[in-house]
Amino acid sequence: xxxxxxxxxxxxxxxxxxxxxxxxxxxxxxxxxxxxxxxxxxxxxxxxxxxxxxxxxxxxxxxxxxxxxxxxxxxxxxxxxxxxxxxxxxxxxxxxxxxxxxxxxxxxxxxxxxxxxxxxxxxxxxxxxxxxxxxxxxxxxxxxxxxxxxxxxxxxxxxxxxxxxxxxxxxxxxxxxxxxxxxxxxxxxxxxxxxxxxxxxxxxxxxxxxxxxxxxxxxxxxxxxxxxxxxxxxxxxxxxxxxxxxxxxxxxxxxxxxxxxxxxxxxxxxxxxxxxxxxxxxxxxxxxxxxxxxxxxxxxxxxxxxxxxxxxxxxxxxxxxxxxx
Amino acid sequence: xxxxxxxxxxxxxxxxxxxxxxxxxxxxxxxxxxxxxxxxxxxxxxxxxxxxxxxxxxxxxxxxxxxxxxxxxxxxxxxxxxxxxxxxxxxxxxxxxxxxxxxxxxxxxxxxxxxxxxxxxxxxxxxxxxxxxxxxxxxxxxxxxxxxxxxxxxxxxxxxxxxxxxxxxxxxxxxxxxxxxxxxxxxxxxxxxxxxxxxxxxxxxxxxxxxxxxxxxxxxxxxxxxxxxxxxxxxxxxxxxxxxxxxxxxxxxxxxxxxxx
Numbered sequence: 001x002x003x004x005x006x007x008x009x010x011x012x013x014x015x016x017x018x019x020x021x022x023x024x025x026x027x028x029x030x031x032x033x034x035x036x037x038x039x040x041x042x043x044x045x046x047x048x049x050x051x052x053x054x055x056x057x058x059x060x061x062x063x064x065x066x067x068x069x070x071x072x073x074x075x076x077x078x079x080x081x082x083x084x085x086x087x088x089x090x091x092x093x094x095x096x097x098x099x100x101x102x103x104x105x106x107x108x109x110x111x112x113x114x115x116x117x118x119x120x121x122x123x124x125x126x127x128x129x130x131x132x133x134x135x136x137x138x139x140x141x142x143x144x145x146x147x148x149x150x151x152x153x154x155x156x157x158x159x160x161x162x163x164x165x166x167x168x169x170x171x172x173x174x175x176x177x178x179x180x181x182x183x184x185x186x187x188x189x190x191x192x193x194x195x196x197x198x199x200x201x202x203x204x205x206x207x208x209x210x211x212x213x214x215x216x217x218x219x220x221x222x223x224x225x226x227x228x229x230x231x232x233x234x235x236x237x238x239x240x241x242x243x244x245x246x247x248x249x250x251x252x253x254x255x256x257x258x259x260x261x262x263x264x265x266x267x268x269x270x271x272x273x274x275x276x277x278x279x280x281x282x283x284x285x286x287x288x289x290x291x292x293x294x295x296x297x298x299x300x301x302x303x304x305x306x307x308x309x310x311x312x313x314x315x316x317x318x319x320x321x322x323x324x325x
Numbered sequence: 326x327x328x329x330x331x332x333x334x335x336x337x338x339x340x341x342x343x344x345x346x347x348x349x350x351x352x353x354x355x356x357x358x359x360x361x362x363x364x365x366x367x368x369x370x371x372x373x374x375x376x377x378x379x380x381x382x383x384x385x386x387x388x389x390x391x392x393x394x395x396x397x398x399x400x401x402x403x404x405x406x407x408x409x410x411x412x413x414x415x416x417x418x419x420x421x422x423x424x425x426x427x428x429x430x431x432x433x434x435x436x437x438x439x440x441x442x443x444x445x446x447x448x449x450x451x452x453x454x455x456x457x458x459x460x461x462x463x464x465x466x467x468x469x470x471x472x473x474x475x476x477x478x479x480x481x482x483x484x485x486x487x488x489x490x491x492x493x494x495x496x497x498x499x500x501x502x503x504x505x506x507x508x509x510x511x512x513x514x515x516x517x518x519x520x521x522x523x524x525x526x527x528x529x530x531x532x533x534x535x536x537x538x539x540x541x542x543x544x545x546x547x548x549x550x551x552x553x554x555x556x557x558x559x560x561x562x563x564x565x566x567x568x569x570x571x572x573x574x575x576x577x578x579x580x581x582x583x584x585x586x
Contacts, residue, residue, distance in 0.1 A: 012488065073485075073494055075455065075465070097451075099468045099486070102444075106455025107465070109421045110428065113539070115547025116420045118450035131551065137336070137343040137351070137447055144552040152547065155452070184464040186496035189482070194490035206585065230586065238506075248470070248507040249486065254338055254446050255362050255506040263585045273341045274362075277446075281556070284583055286576055297562065302579050304565045304572045314569035318577045319586065 001150065002036035005092045006085055008078060009054050010100055011044045016054050018203050019096045021163040023156045024057035026123060027094050028166060033125035040170075041085065043078045045070045048172070055170040057163060066177040071188055075103035076181035082108060083182055092130065092147075097155040105153045107183055115152045117145050122160050130154055138254065138277040158202050159260055194247065199233045201250065206232030207261045207282075209252060211275075212239035213268015213289065213308055220246060222312035223267055229319050235259065237275045253278035267308040271296025288312070326380035326476060328371040329434050330404065331427060331441035331454070334358040334388045334395035338446045349550035350417045351447060358395045363442025365402075365511040367504035370472055371440050372403045372512070378476055381405050383434065387415065387426055393527050400522035401514035407527035408434070412540075414532050419546040420448070422538070424456030429538040430530060432461060437498045438481060443468060443505050454503040464496035470507035474498065 007027035009020035016024070024040055031038035040054040040061035051063035064081050082093055082104070093108060095101035097119050109116050117132040121142075124131050129146040132154055136143050201207065208230065210223035220234070227234045235257075236250040252259055254274040264282035269275065271287070271294055279285070280299045287300040288308045297303040304311055336343040336356035346352040360368070371382045384399045386392050387410040396407045410430050418426070431439055439458075444451030458465035466472075470491055471484035481498050484491040486505060514522070532540050565575050580586045 073465075073467075073492075075467075079459075102451040103455045103465060103467050106424065106452030106457075107459040109452060110424050110456035110459030113421060113425070113547075116450060116452055117548055118420065118448065118452065126551075135556065136449065137345070138338050138341075139556055140341075140343045141345050141553045142556050143345070143349065143550050143554075145548050145550045148545065148547055148549050155450070183459045183462065184496065186464045186466050186483075186494040186500075188492050188494050190493040191487065192484075192490045192493065200488065241506075242510065248505070249490075251506070255366075255443075263580065263583075272339075274338055277338065280559075284579075284585065285559075285562075286579065292564070292566075297564065299559055300562045301559070302565060302576060303562050304576060306566070306569065306572055310569040311572055314573035315576055318570070318573040322577050322581070322586070 003031065003034050003091045004036055004089050005031045005038045005094060006041055006082065006090045007038060007058065008041045008082065008093060008095045008104065009050060010096055010098065011042065011050045014049045016050050017096065019098065019156070019158050021057060022158065022161050023094050023096055024054055025163040026156060026161045028058055029161060030123060030125050030130055039085065039090065041081060043069065043074065043081050051172045055172050056165045058166065059170040061170055061172045062175055063172050064175045064177050068177065068181070072181070072185040073188060074100050075107050076183040076185035077177065078104050079107045079111065079182035080178040080180065083111065084178055086112065091151050093153045095153070095155055097157045101155055105155050108153055111182060115147050115149065117147065117152065117154045120154050120156045120160050123154065135281070138273065139280055201233055201235055201252065201257050201259055204233035204259070204261055206230045206263045207235045207259050208232045209235040209237065209264065209266045209269055210240055210246070211237040211266060211269030214240060214245065217245045222309065225316055226265065226312060229316055237269055266296055267312055269296050270294045271299065326375060326378045326474060327436045328375060328380065328382045328438045328440060329431060329436040330364065330368045330371050330382060330384050331439070332364040332368060332384045332386050332396065332399050333361040333445050334386065334392045335361045335445055335447045343447065345553045349553050353389065360395055360399050361442050361445045363444060363504060363506065366506050366508045367440040367442050368399055368402055368404060369511040370504055370508045374472065374474060378474065383407065385427065385430055385434070386410070387423060396527055397522050398514060400525045401518040402512055403518060406525055408530060409527055410530050410535055412532040414540055417544050417546060419548045420450050420452060421547045422540060424453055424460060425538040426532070426535060426540065427453065428457045428460035429535040431457060433535065438474065439499065439501045441503050443503045454501055458501035461501070464500045466494055466496055466500055467503040469502050469504050472502060472508065
């Protein structure tokens with residue numbers, strides 16, 4: 001039986017997230033290689049626009065209007081829709097490796113007993129299963145893994161594939177939501193926006209990070225200025241988060257976020273192993289640190305030994321001068 | 326209030342010696358074991374809740390028999406007792422089987438809250454808590470930055486981290502919560518705690534004891550690793566020393582050469 005591969009999209013501001021478009025493109029690539037079919041799924045209070053955008057990548061998108069997700073967490077409702085599609089023949093479910101995506105992946109594995117291939121940084125079709133590449137053990141190893149049955153779940157990281165549109169746009173099929181969530185859904189009482197948390201660290205092309213060396217909340221000033229000048233996003237280490245200088249949402253590393261930007265610029269970052277696992281696959285790494293023996297030097301392409309409060313402003317001035325000329 | 330915390334012994338990320346063996350399974354001899362970092366945040370949150378509301382914190386692990394060594398550290402932080410599911414039949418278990426085994430073991434315990442770390446530092450799958458909740462038919466409150474149970478109403482409120490900040494979510498207890506570092510730093514075990522932990526009970530259960538976990542025979546897990554490689558080595562970097570202006574020029578040259586500006 002050829003596989004039917006479902007790409008579950010997440011919605012942000014009425015459009016699929018960048019990662020969701022990549023999940024859709026990956027589902028299509030796998031289905032094409034397997035001689036199967038790829039289907040998209042959007043579960044939202046108003047799924048139409050997102051489903052339309054997703055149909056750029058997929059021949060068929062199911063748009064489920066779910067009023068309940070306005071006031072309840074998303075995953076149990078999304079799981080109910082996935083389960084309906086599984087009853088209709090879906091064999092594989094691809095989700096984003098985000099909080100919602102992982103909640104959905106775990107929920108589905110618990111309900112269906114399906115295997116999970118986590119954190120795909122790439123995937124190909126290998127005979128009768130997706131073969132998924134993933135970084136494990138704090139980036140100490142890159143594994144390839146397959147499913148041992150004809151069904152399963154894959155969580156997908158950013159940049160696993162380039163989201164190229166399909167030759168022809170697909171069709172959108174509107175549906176009403178299932179009667180009930182697949183599991184008891186927690187109520188959402190409030191959605192609180194915090195300043196400084198808007199820009200996505202994971203999606204940023206350039207990340208400028210302040211470590212313990214910035215010394216104070218004010219010390220992040222130069223980090224923020226450089227990020228603004230470079231069109232980047234501010235990140236942090238556990239040390240600077242623990243010190244209370246910047247919110248946890250900015251933290252990169254073992255218990256924070258994993259980033260893979262085109263440029264990582266670290267100021268006053270020592271490069272503890274717990275931080276490096278979150279950033280060492282950046283395309284280019286530039287670090288500024290007073291300590292010539294700081295472990296960040298082991299992964300930096302360019303390691304400037306010096307005081308960040310001297311180098312930082314000089315760098316800002318040079319960037320502005322170069323732009324101006 | 327009774328709280329059950331899932332704690333996984335993982336290779337110590339700080340030691341940096343983690344590796345896979347020739348069978349693509351974790352080489353447990355290569356690295357010292359510690360309690361998974363995010364599980365420590367869960368445990369700390371559980372201990373604080375019990376300090377505020379009264380009750381008991383128990384820990385549940387699935388690990389080889391020497392997992393008790395790592396569990397002692399969690400007991401030394403203040404957990405009162407432990408359950409270790411250990412069985413040769415679980416060697417190399419994948420996420421789906423882990424979910425089934427932990428859910429079956431948890432079902433035998435009485436709890437108001439089941440806490441787990443958001444993910445583990447070795448596998449980083451981050452989906453086990455959700456799977457256990459689904460198996461048990463309980464609500465999942467994930468990615469918690471704050472946990473506020475109300476024993477009077479029997480409900481629990483959680484701040485769930487979102488892309489823009491956090492959502493305030495609520496569900497009836499018993500419930501499952503996945504925990505982040507934003508809950509606050511874990512305590513260090515006191516000498517008294519370490520002494521007390523020696524006499525605290527860790528009950529060992531086999532697959533047969535937990536039952537109903539559908540563990541496949543002969544390690545026929547639902548996923549299989551086919552290859553493992555070291556990540557590509559980074560080319561040696563360049564070290565820049567000198568006056569700030571010169572260093573800044575070098576950095577900008579580097580960025581320009583890579584079309585990053």
